[in-house]
Ligand code: HEC
């Protein structure tokens with residue numbers, strides 16, 4: 340791991356900023372540019388990536404796709420991680436239960452198919468440089484597989500690999516905070532752990548395991564641990580529960596972007612009520628887990 344002491348301290352204000360901005364969105368005290376429903380939606384003749392992105396996305400994802408509260412899109416590892424059809428899907432359908440709105444007209448959003456194509460192509464063209472994962476560290480899958488994850492193992496991994504930056508009182512900000520966890524989807528947590536934040540100083544999966552790679556199932560376990568800390572009453576727990584909750588039963592239209600949709604690489608099995616209604620899984624059953 341690179342030396343991060345100063346860096347992490349330097350980032351403290353950022354995560355505070357994130358929380359403030361998140362609150363701001365939640366309270367609807369500010370309307371981000373391009374919010375669907377806002378009157379000044381882009382004219383459907385605009386298909387220039389930079390204009391479309393600037394009008395609709397940069398408010399949350401940053402002018403250059405980085406250094407903003409929303410996902411860093413300007414990250415070759417991230418763009419290698421997310422399958423192109425999934426990238427399109429998230430943009431079309433948004434992430435129900437989070438601040439990421441749906442953009443496709445079919446979902447009530449402002450953008451045409453052509454404009455969404457221009458965004459997907461532009462993001463990949465501008466920010467998706469070739470990325471070659473190390474031979475000993477294949478990139479974990481974008482979407483979680485059927486394995487519900489081992490909460491206890493995730494907790495141990497967190498103490499080892501994340502606590503130094505994200506523990507209570509640690510410099511970056513507690514991603515274990517229940518309020519924070521109620522604002523983000525499981526997929527967001529998963530993506531953050533795999534892709535890191537090269538713009539803000541979070542390392543990626545290649546070295547997060549104390550300088551060694553995190554495996555796909557390590558990532559599953561970390562997400563399971565974080566999700567176990569999310570309050571059952573969280574506003575957005577419905578969407579999250581469906582995402583990580585096979586057996587939650589309510590895979591509704593609009594949750595497609597969560598990894599349960601048609602564009603997802605993998606469907607989850609229909610049994611395994613472990614994450615139902617967002618209850619704590621501390622007693623976690625373990626399925627096919629190697630420690
Ligand atoms: C109001 C703020 C906001 C706006 C505007 C916005 N996003 Fe997002 N976006 C978010 C948030 C928050 C998330 C993370 C949601 C979650 O918790 O999964 C997200 C997630 C995403 C993701 C998936 C990240 C992942 O985890 O893999 C993509 C891709 C994305 N946004 C692209 C866009 C594009 C393209 C636009 C413009 C058309 C856009 N967003 C506009 C807030 C926004």
Ligand code: HEC
Nearest residue numbers: 343350353354500501504511514528531536539540541547
């Ligand atoms: C070297 C310090 C460091 C380590 C280690 C680290 N992170 Fe991070 N992490 C960061 C920084 C910096 C950010 C960006 C915070 C911000 O938004 O300002 C971040 C962001 C995140 C986010 C997204 C927060 C948001 O919404 O912007 C999540 C989730 C996360 N980290 C989880 C983890 C997990 C889980 C681990 C352990 C596997 C981990 N991190 C290890 C520094 C670290």
